[in-house]
Amino acid sequence: MKRSQHLVGVLLAAAALVGITSLFGNDYYLRIVFMMCVYYLCAAGMNVLVGYAGQKSLGQAGLFAAGAYAVALLTTRTEMNPWLALVAAAGISAVCGVLIALPSLRVKGPYLAMVTLAFGIVVEKLVGEWTDVFGGAQGIYGIKALTWDGQPLTQLQWVWLGIGLCALAHLLLRNLLEGRFGRALLSLQADEIASSSVGVRVYRAKVIAFVVAAVTCGIAGALVAQQNQYINSDFITFHLSIFILLLVLFGGAGSQYGPLVGTIVLTAVDAALARWPSAQHFLYGFLLLFALYVMPGGVTGLFSKWFRRSAEAPEPSKAAAVPTRIGPGGQGELLVVQGVTKNFGGVKPAQNVSFRLQRGHIHALIGPNGAGKSTMINMLTGLIDPTEGSIQFLGQEVSGRPVHSICCMGMGRTFQNLRLFAELSVLDNVMLGRHSRMTNGFFASLFHLPNAKREEAATRARALQLLDLVGLLHLAHHPAGSLPYGLQRRVELARALATEPQLLLLDEPAAGLNPQETAELGQLLLRIGKCGVSILMVEHHMDLVMSISDHVIVLDYGIKIAEGKPAEVQANPRVVEAYLGVDEPEEEQHALCAA
Template identity: 85%
Template sequence: MKRGQHFVGVALAAAAVIGATSLFGNDYYFRIIFMMCVYYMCAAGMNVLVGFAGQKSLGQAGLFAAGAYSVALLTSRTDISPWLALVAAAAISGVCGVLIALPSLRVKGPYLAMVTLAFGIVVEKLVGEWTDVFGGAQGIYGIRPITWNGQPLTTQQWVWFGVVLCAVTHLLLRNLLNGRFGRALLSLQADEIASASVGVRVYRAKVIAFVVAAVTCGIAGALVAQQNQYINSDFITFHLSIFILLLVLFGGSGSMYGPLVGTIVLTSIDAALARWPSAQHFLYGFLLLFALYVMPNGVTGVLNSLFKRRAKVVPAKAATQSKPTRIGPDASGDLLEVEGVTKAYGGVKPAQDVSFRLKRGHIHALIGPNGAGKSTMINMLTGVVKPSSGSIKFLGEEISDTPAHQICRMGMGRTFQNLRLFSELSVLDNVMLGRHTRMTNGFLPSLMAMPGATKQEVITRDRALQLLELVDLAHLAHQPAGSLPYGLQRRAELARALATEPQLLLLDEPAAGLNPQETAELGQLLLRIGKCGVSILMVEHHMDLVMSVSDHVIVLDYGIKIAEGKPVDVQCNPRVVEAYLGVDEEAEPVEALVAA
């Protein structure tokens, strides 16, 4: 659905809810709907963190407390406007999100959940026992509510405000997640190494996800405090963190509508079982296990799978220009200089004092027997692995200690020996992710869907389709990347690497797993890419491919460079023959190397 149509749909839905609440005056139902709005705010931000970035958090109750107690202290002890206090509470919660993210993101998986859980428990104990500031169980009274025309909002008006706030939150997060930042966050939970290789700043993206979750949860806490005009430690429990996580997992993490479905269903159940707290806790535990094991994609995931079975695949529209004329710049000279590079893992040295230079406009090959250190060298060049010593200069700049995303931004793209596609994303989204560093729209323009951000999306999409045409995959643009045959996945990964607009493209065994026909087609494709202004360094075992397309060959054996030069010269080199065949040079014709 287009952005304008979606905006109209959300506005009509919000108006319908507001209109429906005007028909009844029962405060009990108003309270339930208001709490749905509160929980949706928590769940929508949590969905960004869990569903998109893949970071499990059990500390949302602490962020809820940050917003609630911030607005409570500001309005009860100062003369600040309640509206400004609400904004300040959101900002304070965002800062707390950063403070949680910085130490938490040094760990992964269950350890991350434990760190966030510890934060939630610390906050729970803090507000419960530091009575001089937070009031403990007695709480803080006299919290000034939001006013309109000088009068505090009625219960019905609080519902209206909550509905409008939820609609705005949904629209803003949709703007953010359906573009550059959404793709970046989805790439994190798929493969962080591949994400960094296409220019995503992994740590920064995770922090952004934490901040978004913190801000929305803090606003929710502030709304509860101001609507009740009272807050105490009973609101801040571990049960709240579990409930917020359950809203996302049950509704469907990673879906824009999952938090809404989870909120409506579970808040209704919560209200129905309010008289039986023990039954509530049992049901939450059961639903959490049910969502994790039986329905891992939640309610919306089940519904989406049903609709997808009936949906027809829509072919991608051709880009305005069928073939990209240029990818790399038209220049000459040395592109990469490697001097005395060594990598040691204890006593094992996959690279020992290796030196070579790569020239612009050439296709270079890095070959050698298994265990020669070829992939280690590629990983050092792209910043995945740091060399123990030596110098690596790209475009005249030292990059031996430069992070992978920055090297990508400088103009070095890569593929991997073992496929690292984002298999759940479409082929088109994979390639669009490759242009992450080439897009100039920042966080706020993306959040607000400013014209510049929209234009960047259009340019990126057109360029991605051009590159898919280059590798003959345009007709499969909307297919999940993981559903393609292996050979086509190799091409999709190559298109993603080309989308980074590289001056130097590093290919780690691009022909691995391909049949002879596919290997021959790959060779022709590499020649076409070379004509687009991209210099290539490929690690490859298919000697027929190496000898047919390479201008320059470098040979490693046990981490030592034993030869380099033109393909004809290298295949006649006695040391190369011995390294591959394990015999003296006089005993075996050198032509056997070609068939190796």
């Protein structure tokens, strides 16, 4: 659905809900609808963190408390306008999101969940026992409610406000998640190493996801406090964190409509079982296990295939012009490796290795298995730091730089073992390659400003051009993981080219390819070289190496044993010995047999 059509649809749905709720004469039902709005705000932000970034958090009750107690303290101890207090509560919640993210994101998996759980428990204890500030079980009374025309909002007006905020949150998050930042967050969930290799700042993206979840949850907490004009520690429980997580998982994590479905269903169930708290807790535990093991895609995941768009070939006009220039080309030294050594305990996959790469050349790094070739590629791209030595790219030292920074400098790569974002489309994979080249920031994306529109259109057009270059234009909308292995290799190559590299590092690009595919790859690499990209490839297919390389470097047990033109290297006795071994002298063979 086009963005303008979606906007109209959301506005019409919001207007319809406002009209329907206007007919409600019972404050109890209005209260249920209001709590649906509150829980949707919590779940929508949590979906960014869990469904997109893949970070499991059990501390949302603490962020809910941050917003609730912020607005409570600001309106009871100062003369701040309650509307300004609501905005301030969102900002305070964002700060709390950063504070919880910084230590939490240094761990992964279950450890991350445990750290966030600890945060939620600490906040629960803090508001329950620091009575001088937070009131404990007695709570804080006299919180100023939001007003309209000088009068506190009625129950119906609270519902209208909740509907409006939910519609706004949905539209803003859709802007964010359907563009540059949404792709980046999904890439984190799939493969953080591959994500950083295309220029995504992994840690920063995770922090952004935490902050988004914190802001929406903080606003929800502030609304509850202002609507009740009262807040105490009974609102802040571990049960709340589990319920918010359940809203996302049950509705469908990673789906923009999953939080809405989960909120409507579970809030209605929650209201129906309000008289039986023990039954509530049992049902939540059951539904959480059910969602995790029986329908991991949630309710929306069961029906998503019915609504999935059929793959359509992109318009020829958008991809007709195959790019003639990717890198700057030119002449001179591009990369200088000087005395690089790497120690893994007693193992040394690189020992005082030195070489220089020239612009406009196709270089090959070869050697027997275990020679240290992939380790060298990983050191060049920042995945591994060398123990000793210097690596200079474009005259700048890259040792110790983060992976995304080296990518931004102009060094792209593929991996020995495929690292595609398999659930994303081929087009989205390649568009992710241009993440670091896009200039639209967080707020430009959130509000879909003209700069974000231009960058998205330019990125899409460039990605289609690169897919045309590698012969995959007709498969642009297919899931990358559904393609045959040889075509997946080409997708990874196109994604690396989308980073606009001056130097392209290929780690065994022909691995798993048949002879015809290998020959086609060789012709493709020659075409890429003519587009201004210098290449360094690690490869075992000697026919491919000798047919397209301008310069060959040979490693054996981490030591450079030869370097030069393909014919020279092929005739080098040390290279022959490294690959084929040498016959033992006849006398030694007799001696060994006699022994």
